[in-house]
Amino acid sequence: MGIGLESSESPTKSQMSVDTDSHEDVTDPKSSPDSKTTVPKSKKHKPSSRPVIQWLFWGSAFVLTATISATLGAALALFTPLSPFITPLTQGFGVKGDSWSRGFPYKIARPVNILVMGIDRVPEAPKNSAAVFAGRSDTMLLLRLDPSDNSVRMLSIPRDTQVNIPGVGLAKINDANVEGGAALAARVVSRSLNNVPIDRYLRVTTEAFRELVDLVGGIEVFVPYPMQYTDVTQNLNIDLESGWQTLNGDQAEQFARFRKDKNGDIGRVQRQQALLKALRQRLVSPTVLSRLPQVIQVMQQYVDTNLSLEELLAIAGFGLELQQDSVKMVLLPGRFSDPKEFSGSYWLIDPSRRDRVMREYFQQNPAWAALEPHSSSQSVRIAIQNATDKPQLGQQVARYLASKNFRNVYIVKDWPDHQSQTQIIVQQGDLEAATTLKKIVGVGRIEASSTGDIESDLTIRVGEDWIETNVE
Template sequence: MSEGNFNRQDKSVKKQKSIRNPNSNSKNTPNWLLMGFGLSAIAVISSAMGAFLALSLSNTPLRQARLTPSEEAVFNQEETLTFDSLQIPKLSRPVNILVLGIKVTTDDVPHLVHEDLGYHALVNSFEGLSDSMLLLRFDPDKDYVTVLSIPRDTQTFVRGRGITKINDANALGGPALAAEAVSHLLNDVPIDRYIRINVQGVEKFIDALGGVNLYVPQNMKYTDHSQHLYIDLKQGEQHLDGNKALQFLRFRYDAYGDIGRVQRQQSFMRALIEQALSPRTILKMPDILSVVRSHIDTNLTTNELIAMAGFTAQKNRSNINMVMLPGDFNAPEEGELSYWLPNHRRIREVVAQHFDTSLDYYATSTNLDPSNLRIAVQTTEENQDTAQEMVDYLRSHGYRRSFVTRQFTTQPLLKTKIVAQQGDNFSAARVRADLGVGEVIVESTGVLNSDITIKLGQDWHNVNFDRIPDNSFKTISY
């Protein structure tokens, strides 16, 4: 889709920081002593959690499907773990995990015997289309986690079917064929393991965690009697239990369809990671997994699960990247299928930066011309004048393709978010340096046709506008 076409559509629609206790006497307690105590405590707690999990999970069967030797060969067999002095498993190398969210109803698996309920009921099965697809990378070498969201309507080649939607792969050949299709789409990125979870498992998992706090960006209402799907969520800060979380994750009935849903899923995952991976929650993980284990199928070992949970629990927001597969909507004729068309050039860049392929992205990215970056400035409908001030400021600093988007936000922000929409955190960091405010976040929750989306916060008022020259460029709102 061209920039102009999308803009018309737009109209219609840390390094770890220490926390100081104001009541503490910092003069009497050296910082290095506090840091040493904190790190020691973390090490002891992590070791205890790891040992507890190892004992508790050792008899938890999570594998539901048996792969043939040829299917097993699709997944990288190289060792993933090492063990510390307390025999707690640690990741020894980067690991790529394919996660498939499966929604199966009675009409999807007619060969199974079902009670006739008069509607398409959910079935505890892994045989259907993948309703969502993620590729996770846990990278101990670079100390980050990457989540690549792959829209289910992505057009790609699936062996045995040809050019089709990528969500067909699991239904046609299970996790091995799905992994093969994803690897092919991503220029032969190796895939080490897989996890399949169906929607019933997601609901039970959220309930077992005690729910999740999330800002719902819009009113969501949809009814489908044929599936007994009833979505009714109000805009604003919400505490979502399992049922409401499923409503949020399954809603796709707006201008962007499944792509908008992918963006909301990233917001949900961010909130879930930040709230769920606490020491208290990790200690509850054996009980949580016992609740959902019949809804999960994976070839991960118990020790690998422990290692990945421990690795992720130590990450802050800046060490967790979320990217959506670059692409564009197609324009189907009547009766034709709608697809998400992959942008293969941008996919190569994302894969090079976040999945360590041979393309030297790091060398080329440092010479990017800022005038080529498409920067969308996003804020509330009532705050457009301030957004225009930021655009003028950006254009005065060489970012000539900056624009005010009319895809408004509804959540007021204290701190400006500089969203690397296409996964390019190098350019986002450069923008942040020129602004002097804000927080860089790698995720695809911004404006789709932008390289970077700046979600305006109150800290923008701290910028010295006297630095804007008189010959700043005139800007256009899209």
């Protein structure tokens, strides 16, 4: 099944797809270039010998791992002079317009789901070999690119999520790639998420993110508390101070991999989302554009994907239309397992909240969906987090919400970075409840990510604008 390409030239049939029901390699090495294939096992993966395809494959990876940066996606494609589908940009990098769009004769004709995996290091794997993609998936994201509203929805799947892997049994979802490569990982993800279709996959090694951050000159991130941890077995030494700072590649990896806090693996997912937002902001900087040729040459070795050339061009063109608020992130709802439940530690999926996320973010509509009433906005669990220097503001907000019949409200530890604007963080993906809450409180903006309190449905991170409204 293709991803629904439309072309301003002659239509081109997609040539690759993810088969979520089988992870067997059905590729005939003697077949013609136009033969339809499914995802090969990673041990049989052979990088394309055509430099233009390698460059464009990396362009796709770059666009996706940076949450589809519009400027970067366009620039990567335009930096590939041999492509017959690209019109060279002779006017230089400037305002987006016709000179940009002429380079993208294809567009996405329907919603597309892409599984993105960041693969752990495989110590014994030779560099630049297919074996480097055979490790556990340290990061797993399911992206939905929807041309109907020019949006990207991103589901973060914790690496410790408990799933049933065929031939293995109950295991953590990050083992699926080890057991059967990208095809088995896609199959397990699909079946765990109400059989959501997965059209394509993309795998990057952990070195990719570190190199990428260095190549763009670092990213600005708020570190909420000091992070110190050493693990000799993983060759991991984390040492970060708190506060706003520009992290280099090594420090960004430390920030992402730190687990020694109360949130464990879920804290890692939250920090990954924060890093993606920071990277996206960095990628739209004009100063990054001059570094793109070097970025492409260095980064292509870290990517494995089954996106075709035409599909890459469609994705890059799609990126041109994205606005900052059109990317919505959500964490797969669930809870930590109790030590008495299993011998290992797992993230256990919450079925009802998962179903809501799959409906609202991925348009997966089970037959019973119409029978499920939406939860009342007054029943949602709301965490209040003060992000100002007014000590009693959290209690003031709680009293105000109680006056509006919100009863399931609690206060969490103050956020250490003072904010001018209140955030309503959609922790469990309930955008409808967040919209209702914003109308009632009358301040702030909705943050479509899962970076609030993990026990909440919504987290209100209260900023200075609440004080200015004199609510109460």
